[in-house]
Amino acid sequence: MSDFPDTMQAAILVHDGYAPTATGPVIDDAADWLQAVEIPVPQPGAGQVLIRMRASSVNPSDLHFIKGEYGQPRVKDHPAGFEGCGDVVATGAGAEQLAGQRVAFVAAGSGAWAEYVVTPALMCIPLRPDVSDFDGAAQIVNPLTAMAMVDIAKQAGEAFIISAATSQLGKLMCALGRDLGLSPIALVRRADAVDQLKALGAAEVLVTSDAGFTDRLAEVMRALKPRIFLDAVADQQCETIFTAMPNGARWIIYGKLSTEPPALTQTGQLIFMGKRIEGFWLTQWMTSTPPQDQMRVVGEVQARFADGRWSTDVAATIPLRDLVATLAETLKTTKGKVMIVPE
Amino acid sequence: MSDFPDTMQAAILVHDGYAPTATGPVIDDAADWLQAVEIPVPQPGAGQVLIRMRASSVNPSDLHFIKGEYGQPRVKDHPAGFEGCGDVVATGAGAEQLAGQRVAFVAAGSGAWAEYVVTPALMCIPLRPDVSDFDGAAQIVNPLTAMAMVDIAKQAGEAFIISAATSQLGKLMCALGRDLGLSPIALVRRADAVDQLKALGAAEVLVTSDAGFTDRLAEVMRALKPRIFLDAVADQQCETIFTAMPNGARWIIYGKLSTEPPALTQTGQLIFMGKRIEGFWLTQWMTSTPPQDQMRVVGEVQARFADGRWSTDVAATIPLRDLVATLAETLKTTKGKVMIVPE
Numbered sequence: 129m130s131d132f133p134d135t136m137q138a139a140i141l142v143h144d145g146y147a148p149t150a151t152g153p154v155i156d157d158a159a160d161w162l163q164a165v166e167i168p169v170p171q172p173g174a175g176q177v178l179i180r181m182r183a184s185s186v187n188p189s190d191l192h193f194i195k196g197e198y199g200q201p202r203v204k205d206h207p208a209g210f211e212g213c214g215d216v217v218a219t220g221a222g223a224e225q226l227a228g229q230r231v232a233f234v235a236a237g238s239g240a241w242a243e244y245v246v247t248p249a250l251m252c253i254p255l256r257p258d259v260s261d262f263d264g265a266a267q268i269v270n271p272l273t274a275m276a277m278v279d280i281a282k283q284a285g286e287a288f289i290i291s292a293a294t295s296q297l298g299k300l301m302c303a304l305g306r307d308l309g310l311s312p313i314a315l316v317r318r319a320d321a322v323d324q325l326k327a328l329g330a331a332e333v334l335v336t337s338d339a340g341f342t343d344r345l346a347e348v349m350r351a352l353k354p355r356i357f358l359d360a361v362a363d364q365q366c367e368t369i370f371t372a373m374p375n376g377a378r379w380i381i382y383g384k385l386s387t388e389p390p391a392l393t394q395t396g397q398l399i400f401m402g403k404r405i406e407g408f409w410l411t412q413w414m415t416s417t418p419p420q421d422q423m424r425v426v427g428e429v430q431a432r433f434a435d436g437r438w439s440t441d442v443a444a445t446i447p448l449r450d451l452v453a454t455l456a457e458t459l460k461t462t463k464g465k466v467m468i469v470p471e
Numbered sequence: 472m473s474d475f476p477d478t479m480q481a482a483i484l485v486h487d488g489y490a491p492t493a494t495g496p497v498i499d500d501a502a503d504w505l506q507a508v509e510i511p512v513p514q515p516g517a518g519q520v521l522i523r524m525r526a527s528s529v530n531p532s533d534l535h536f537i538k539g540e541y542g543q544p545r546v547k548d549h550p551a552g553f554e555g556c557g558d559v560v561a562t563g564a565g566a567e568q569l570a571g572q573r574v575a576f577v578a579a580g581s582g583a584w585a586e587y588v589v590t591p592a593l594m595c596i597p598l599r600p601d602v603s604d605f606d607g608a609a610q611i612v613n614p615l616t617a618m619a620m621v622d623i624a625k626q627a628g629e630a631f632i633i634s635a636a637t638s639q640l641g642k643l644m645c646a647l648g649r650d651l652g653l654s655p656i657a658l659v660r661r662a663d664a665v666d667q668l669k670a671l672g673a674a675e676v677l678v679t680s681d682a683g684f685t686d687r688l689a690e691v692m693r694a695l696k697p698r699i700f701l702d703a704v705a706d707q708q709c710e711t712i713f714t715a716m717p718n719g720a721r722w723i724i725y726g727k728l729s730t731e732p733p734a735l736t737q738t739g740q741l742i743f744m745g746k747r748i749e750g751f752w753l754t755q756w757m758t759s760t761p762p763q764d765q766m767r768v769v770g771e772v773q774a775r776f777a778d779g780r781w782s783t784d785v786a787a788t789i790p791l792r793d794l795v796a797t798l799a800e801t802l803k804t805t806k807g808k809v810m811i812v813p814e
Contacts, residue, residue, distance in 0.1 A: 199739035199742055199743040381742060384739065384742075391732040392733050392734075392735065395724050395727045398748065398750030399542055399725060399726075399750035402750065403750070404748060404749035405741065405747060406746075406747035407741030407743070
């Protein structure tokens, strides 16, 4: 086993549980939510590994989470941070096969914004040597999510629908869909996004604010018969889209950009048309998808980073010790990914 | 092949499609919805069989359907009737194995309220000799539905929830649940139904109109951890129940007794807790469930009718030629099942 110290630098949560607010992924001052401290290095339990962090990324879901506006409760005094890249320096029982490996990981034990992280082996992906640390640290939350969802769509048919298609994830899924020979149908709010999404790979782009939206929707449903709706919005219009889809359609909700609770106006669609409503969460996917399916999807993601089709546009790096002091300002003044590094 | 005539008696639909009403399974005069006529005997296509009817049953769903208030559109001039028992007298290509057999069937080609019926072979269940024609004619819509849904519950865990538990289907599912060693949790509107359902097999009975309902619900969820909610109501309170269920819960809607469209107030439950919302329709189950699973479930139903644990309480029989004239009056003056016979 590698040598490592008893204590470490970390940015820990200062609040517990959920907040009643829904103010989105922006912060004025990270010190409202985080504290820079020296805490004991955590111990890996059974099935877990201890990782020495090389780089951790800052995703919108991290900001949702530290503010208590994400679907998982905060635990006070635990490090924040969902995603990173690092070296496995200790393993719990049953996780020995990862010893010494460089991995991309989702932090599901302690947070990634720390020098050392504990997470289940199931949440780690061994990295090819030709994938950089930064690409490794930003390879799961967006790219693997996009690939895993498009893989679900692919298994169900050729066409699929994407809401909030101008988001980073939406754009990734449009491009991936075309790469895999599928027909992504992109939903956008404004007409000025249509050309960009068509260029990226969307087979059709529907503007949800258009007067003729319902007619266009019906027309596209008839022509392309999408079976999967990958939805980050979940408002009443999304229910309308779901009811316009053909028999056997699945409404897969992975985000909730709208605060409107959608009403189920046509339960007969569930009963007689074999439709269903479900969710997608990468953490769940990583623990429940058969290993061979995961490996196929993970392999496709790594190949894209290794051969340069994808790369992480790093706008700024912040040393971990400066994170709480400088994160808000860095986010305000940069576009692209912010990376946290140990030193 | 058997000998059969060119034309037959039938009660055909006088309206097309859906009605905008929701007036429930009661009729004043069957002639508002049906007409007694002599029409050509239908021909079985590929995968279909022609059945000479021995007995057909009258279910609440038949009344919903003829009024245009069921989830399937009416087709004018086609016979009504969802369920019956009879002899296969002709077979289409690929359905030869059913030739000459006495079967229980769901009518998915032409209706069961006719001397002859065409339906897919997949919608037929060959009957054991020790199951009577009347038990055969009433064995699918309620008993097989109950058994199929309880089988889904059994595969997911020990406890399951049933709404509208005082319905015939609800009571069947309570009894079946106990028979199979499961813990049915029955939801009822009025406290006076509690004792009956406990006697039938419910492990817990929750009265939805009680002031303390929410607390009792939380308590029972903690104690029994039901994973399946078999729901015929689908109102907002059902959504509350779904959100109170543990991780991985499935809300399976098979009916819509309420006119209230339930709003999804907690999409995070779908995303982070692996819950999902789906429907159940026996016709779909019969065409999509692997044969060995169907056979197991069908076998259990037939065994119950054969050994007398279950029997069909026939309150009245109506000859097919008198159906339109006498159905409404017969339904008003009897309790129990009304059967239609050829003569």
